[in-house]
Amino acid sequence: MNWQEIIIESAPEGVEAVANIADEVGAGGVAIEDPQMVINKIKEGSWDAYELPEYLTQGENAFVRLYLPVNENLPRRLEDMKQRLDYLNTYLLPGCIKNISYATVKEEDWAENWKAYYKPVRVGRSILIKPSWEEVVPAPGDIIVELDPGMAFGTGTHATTVLCLEFLEDIIREGHKVYDVGTGSGILAITGAKLGAEVVSIDIDEVAVRVARENAALNGVAAKVEVKLGDLLAGETEPADIVVANIVADVIKEVIPQAKEKLKDSGLLLVSGIFVERLPDIYRWLEENGFKHRKTRESGDWAAVLAVKEA
Missing domain, CATH: 3.30.70.260 (ACT domain)
Structure with a gap:
């Protein structure tokens, strides 16, 4: 073809x-x-x-x-x-x-x-994202995430993904339950699992679901990452410690009230894919839904926001 x-x-x-x-x-x-x-x-x-x-x-x-x-x-x-x-x-x-x-x-x-332009990249303190066909020499303590994006978005190099990864490295603890909404290639879910979490990753696109499952298996975390075809958090019932959504601002507006229902008290919501000029909207939606802003990180025109569900 x-x-x-x-x-x-x-x-x-x-x-x-x-x-x-x-x-x-x-x-x-x-x-x-x-x-x-x-x-x-x-x-x-x-x-x-x-x-x-x-x-x-x-x-x-x-x-x-x-x-x-x-x-x-x-x-x-x-x-x-x-x-x-x-x-x-x-x-x-x-x-x-x-x-x-x-x-x-x-x-x-x-x-x-396209593979010629996809190179290994370091994120945060210890995350090393590498394509499946590249060889790297890891440093002591590196968390290696091997990725073959296939036809799904998310190579780990876009600012929106990098901001999420930096936050996840700071907030995930062993045994945390995490929802990854709009998983794409599965990079956030896989990293979360390697940091110690149990992850449910969700995407509305069948190709993304297949690629994310393949990448979870490639990284040896298939048992810790459940990949589902679904529409945001609809139908999910298990309480979570963290919800992460790297998507556009107008979809984040839909995710915020759903995340409030799924998160435990004092649970964390991490949203990215946001242009900095949309931050006032994000802050307003969070406040309207009972979240307290904790921290914002920016990279160029992009931003990621971490908020906590108030008890």
């Missing part, structure tokens, strides 16, 4: 909405490429600039790369995508779409080409 590759250049404030549209039209793979995050990694010494394409080492705009199967449904999907992007660009976030390019790629190229 061949694939239609679409690369959408977007202003930072539009990237999550564009990625959501890609998911809604049935993309068989979505990747967010954020030059600001890449520049930060180069400055930190985590990546080498020469390993990366020039467009990912300069500029301010982000890129959403998605793939649609070339079949009889492709024209309909492309038209659906165009209408949604036009509405976003005209009414919701005027002018956020900067450019759209198209190319047809073969199955083997689609499966392999």
